[in-house]
Amino acid sequence: MGDHLARAEDFENKAEKKLSGWGLFGSKFEDAADLFDKSANSYKLAKSWDKAGSTYIKLANCNLKLESKHEAAQAYVDAAHCYKKTNINESVSCLDNAVNIFCEIGRLSMAARYLKEIAELYESEQNIEQAVVYYEKSADFYENEEVNTSANQCKQKVAQFSAQLEQYQRSIEIYEDIARQSLSNNLLKYGVKGHLLNAGICQLCKDDVIAITNALERYQDLDPTFSGTRxxxxxxxxxxxxxxxxxxxxxxxxxxxxxxxxxxxxxTTLLLRVKEKLKAKELEEDDLT
Amino acid sequence: MSGSKKSPLKVAKPSSAESWTNPFDSDDEGKDSKKYSSSRKTSSERALATLEVNTNPFDDDIDANKKSSSTSYAFQSANRNRYKNDFRDSGGLENQSVQELESYAVYKAEETTNSVNNCLKIAENIREDATKTLVTLEQQGEQITRSHHVAADIDHDLSRGEKLLGSLGGLFSKTWKPKKTRAITGPVIVGDDPVRRKDNHLEQRDKLGLTSAPKGQSKLRTPPPEPTNALEKVEVEKKKQDDALSDLSDLLGELKDMAVDMGSEIERHNKALNHLYDDVDELNFRVKGANQRGRRLLGK
Incomplete structure (x- = not known):
């Protein structure tokens, strides 16, 4: 472990020297990038994640100087993966930089993938509001690239968290939209009743019996087989x-x-909310009598 | 369905290991050890019988005294054990009273209901897993198509590279033409691609009057009246079994359709992968040719 750490520091020092010295036609940046890469790998082997992350950021900067944008973005991603183990905020920041670069060079599917990763990081930190924002961005990018299944997965996450945040209407719209799309696909049509059930549960949370009844009628029109399901x-x-x-x-x-x-x-969480409302109503009735 | 009763815990018979005594033990010790083991066993049985873990978050307001229809015919565990071995210990079926046989019929009906419900539960689980598998297959299909599009893009870039390599070289050097064995086709949609057909088949069936919606509406089940005697109880159980078997039948039909769709989609993937393999193989051949040309130019 100590051996790896010493080598990493050695490579890093050499890289810094290269950058501060003179070089022909930007070759100093190429050499420095190569050394930073070796240094970051050694830091990873030494399990020194923070140092590895900061070295990858230096590597990204070198690649940007060399106009190698794809390599720079990849270096930011590597930095994010190192920071993921120690500092979530830094990890998110690096992934954000990577996403911006991928957007610049037109690699939208890669951008979508890392936006989803940011959302997952926020989700793991229980920061639901931010997770929703990034899942939505990711879904948007996937849709632009016509990667529909991945887009739907992200949309479902948005719907799930929106319902948790009591934004039921938004959640209902997403689930109904996914159900509508799935009906015209032989493979996805079997999941329709699951999506409609989720939408229905969100309708129940809105506590409007007429809206629920109308929704059920609408779902029957949407999928004639739905009325026969449990x-x-x-x-x-x-x-x-x-x-x-x-x-x-x-x-x-x-x-x-x-x-x-x-x-x-x-x-279970949403149905418990419905039950609590129902209990409260019952108590109100008792108080009135 | 929820009213169906679970069979009670069987009282375990002492195993041969328990009844066996060490020939070198004194009589008293043997008795003591037996007494100890049996008392220990009964206390654990008692604990098992009384322990009722409530894990359902929706349970809190169900009246503890309110029993479901099936629990009004509660039997002693001894009776249940007799039912399990078909009255072999008490002179066979023909030596039982009418009341005993009625109770036995109810017990058997409940047991059948439980079995059917378990089958239904298993089928539901299979259906859930199959749905996830189908979503994954759809995703996989998209990935294959995307990979093939990328291969077609590589072909486009490689063609430009080959042009540049051809124009390089000295004034008197022979003009270089890249070798191509076949054209890169890109993703091919196999057949009429039934998976992605846009017209809604269900709507068409609905217009034809073939929809299963009326059948579904008839399935909105009203709970039967509280049974008063054994015959009614058996009838209630039969009704539950009919409902469960009807659900099971629908589920199995759906599982069959799912299996067919899985099969046809995997077949589609295989064909798409064959096309992709051919294109990648051609690209590989051309990249090798371009590398060879590059090496020759550098060698001059």
Missing amino acids: EYRLLADIAAAIDEEDVGKFTEVIKEFDSMTPLDSWK
């Missing part, structure tokens, strides 16, 4: 329970569905 039955029964303000029935319906298809944490 998902449709779940939504219809919950809507009825909300209309009757019957918490017991609400619970029974969900338990029956869960016994067959276990609800994931996202659905």
Whole structure:
């Protein structure tokens, strides 16, 4: 480990010397870039992540001087991957730089990929608002490049987090849009009822029985087979329970569905919100009487 | 469906290892050890029987006293064990009272309902996994197409490179023509590409009156009235089984369609990969030729 560290520092010092010296036709930047690359690799082997990251940034700057934009962007990505282990903010900053360069040189699919990576970093840090922003950007870029499945994955993340942030309408629109797209594709059509269920749960969270009923009718028009599914039955029964303000029935319906298809944490969270609202209504009724 | 009752915990019979005694132990010790092991076992059984872990976050307001329809016919575990071995210990089926046989019929009906529900649960899990697999296949197809587009772009750039290499060289040098065995085709859509057809097949079926929507509407099930006797109880269980089997039938039909779609998509991928392989092979051949030309020029 110490051996790698010593070598890394040696390479870095040589690179710095090259940069401060004279060079013909920018060859000093080429030599320095080569040395910075070796130095960064040695730092990585020594598990000195911060130093490796800062060295990759120096390498990126050299590549920018040499007008090698692709290499510069890749160096920023490598720096981000080193910083990921120690400093998330630095990692995000490096990936942002890489994305800007990829956009400049027209590599939009690469830009989309790293925007998604930034979103994932924010997600791991529980910074949902920022995660949504970057997932949305990523989806936009993927859509421009016609990488529809990746775009849909990012959109689903946006919808999921929007619902958590109580932006239900936005979430509903995304899920319905994905369902509409999926219907015309033989491979994706089987996931339609899942998307419509998610949209329906978001409708339930809005606490408007008429809107829920209208949505269910709309979903039937969208996919004629939906009315025969357990998902449709779940939504219809919950809507009825909300209309009757019957918490017991609400619970029974969900338990029956869960016994067959276990609800994931996202659905459970949203349905608990619906239940809390329903309970509050019931208490209000009791207070009035 | 949720009303169906789980079979109770079986009381484990003492294993041969437990009943075996060490010939070198004194009688008293043997008795003591037996007593200890049996008491330990019964306490653990008691713990198992009373332990009810509540993991459902929606459970809090279900009345503890409110039992589902099936629990009104609660049986002693001893009776259940007799049912399990078809009354072999108590003189066979023909020696049982009508009441006993009615209870047995209810027990068997519940057991069947549970089995059907378990099948349905497994089918649901398979369906979920299959849906994810199909999404992955779609993504894979897109990636193959994108890779092929990139190969076509490389061909375009390589052609320009070959032109430049051809124009290099001395005044008296022989003009160089790159060798090409075949043209780069780029991504080929195989057949009529049924996966991406735009007209909505479901809409057309709907207009023809073939849609499964009416069938779906009939599936909105109303809970049956509370049964009062064993016969009604069996009928309720049969109704549950019919519903579950109907769901299972639909699910299996859908799984079959999914399997067919998976197969045709993988076949499409194989054909697309064959085309991609041919194009990449041609590119490889041309890059080698260009390298050779470059080396010759540098050698002069």
